Amino acid sequence: MPAYNAIAASKLDRLVGTPAAPLIIDLRDQPREIIPGSIPRSPDNALDWADPVDQPILLVDADGAGPAAAVAALLRSDGRAAEILDGGFEAWRSAGGITVCLDHLPPRHDDGGTWWVTRARPKIDRIACPWLIRRFVDPQARFLYVSPGDVLSVAVSQGAEPFDLSDDRVFWSHRDGRCTFDLMIEAFGLDTHEPLTRLAAIVRGADTDTLDIAPEAAGLLAISLGLSRSFSDDHAQLEAGMAVYDALYRWSRDAQGEKHDWTSHQPARARS
Incomplete structure (x- = not known):
């Protein structure tokens, strides 16, 4: 007790x-x-x-x-x-x-959180990675969305960690067919947590146009593209996307065996 x-x-x-x-x-x-x-x-x-x-x-x-x-x-x-x-x-x-x-966690700022910077107009990886960081690594993390050509200069001027950028100078990026979300799970030591590795396969499939990796990847792609067209503000889109990944994580962790059809949640008929 x-x-x-x-x-x-x-x-x-x-x-x-x-x-x-x-x-x-x-x-x-x-x-x-x-x-x-x-x-x-x-x-x-x-x-x-x-x-x-x-x-x-x-x-x-x-x-x-x-x-x-x-x-x-x-x-x-x-x-x-x-x-x-x-x-x-x-x-x-x-x-x-x-x-x-925490070996790969960037330094914290005066506000107590880590700062990260990536390309504007996020779709999949650039929403999935902030979700992972805020839910598992640093709840106070701040994310900056800027034009692709400004990511590295903003990283220097603001002391922010660049991610999901195709540049050899950036640690957090795609490698060997895996996306940035995969790398973060591995680098932060979360690759033994099966719900996250299951979710990583969905993110990878949606983010790298390999939808056959997981049946759910096509659904995530559709939702992500729809979100990107529903919000003109990247931070508003991130907040909406947080709920999407919260739901996918809970499905991956708790609802693997649950099915749904027209009758699956109907009350049983009383016996005559």
């Missing part, structure tokens, strides 16, 4: 990667591996970094015996919804929870 104002790793496992996930704050010193969606923060200035937060906060320390309980109590005294992960990061690891490797 988790302690007071604590949740178990098994409960958190159902929330990570979804819009229902709390804001996970990792209080460990310079972690290189995190629970998906975690933001590293110091326990010393909790009221400062929590000031703009308007969602439930989950605090994670090394083993549940560190500063998480004290910081949660402080935040609750300030009227904020704050819980701790029972047993801390070690409990998450022991339970087999997936983790994100």
Whole structure:
């Protein structure tokens, strides 16, 4: 039974990667591996970094015996919804929870998030990658959409990480028939999470015109092209696209065995 104002790793496992996930704050010193969606923060200035937060906060320390309980109590005294992960990061690891490797994460800016830049008028990869980053890697990430010829100069001037650009100087790009989404899943250590690798095949099929890779790829292509024609603002399109990938991820994780037809959800007839 988790302690007071604590949740178990098994409960958190159902929330990570979804819009229902709390804001996970990792209080460990310079972690290189995190629970998906975690933001590293110091326990010393909790009221400062929590000031703009308007969602439930989950605090994670090394083993549940560190500063998480004290910081949660402080935040609750300030009227904020704050819980701790029972047993801390070690409990998450022991339970087999997936983790994100931060070796390839770009530096954070003064606003606390990483900044990324790519080509304007996104279709598939340039929506899928921001979804992956915000849901699993950095919920505070900022994305800049610019003209293709400006990506590298904006990357330098704004300290933003370029992605999905056909240029040998860009790390995050297509390789060997795989798209940028594939590379991000691998580089962030998420390639052992089957729902994401299943989703990656759909994204790859839609993004590289190899629709036979997954039956769902043609549907994603159609939805993506429709979204690109429904929005003139790239950031509005990204927000709409987030819901698409949220749905695909939940289907990939939870609804593989479910079928649907005219009678599949009809109530059973009463016996005479």
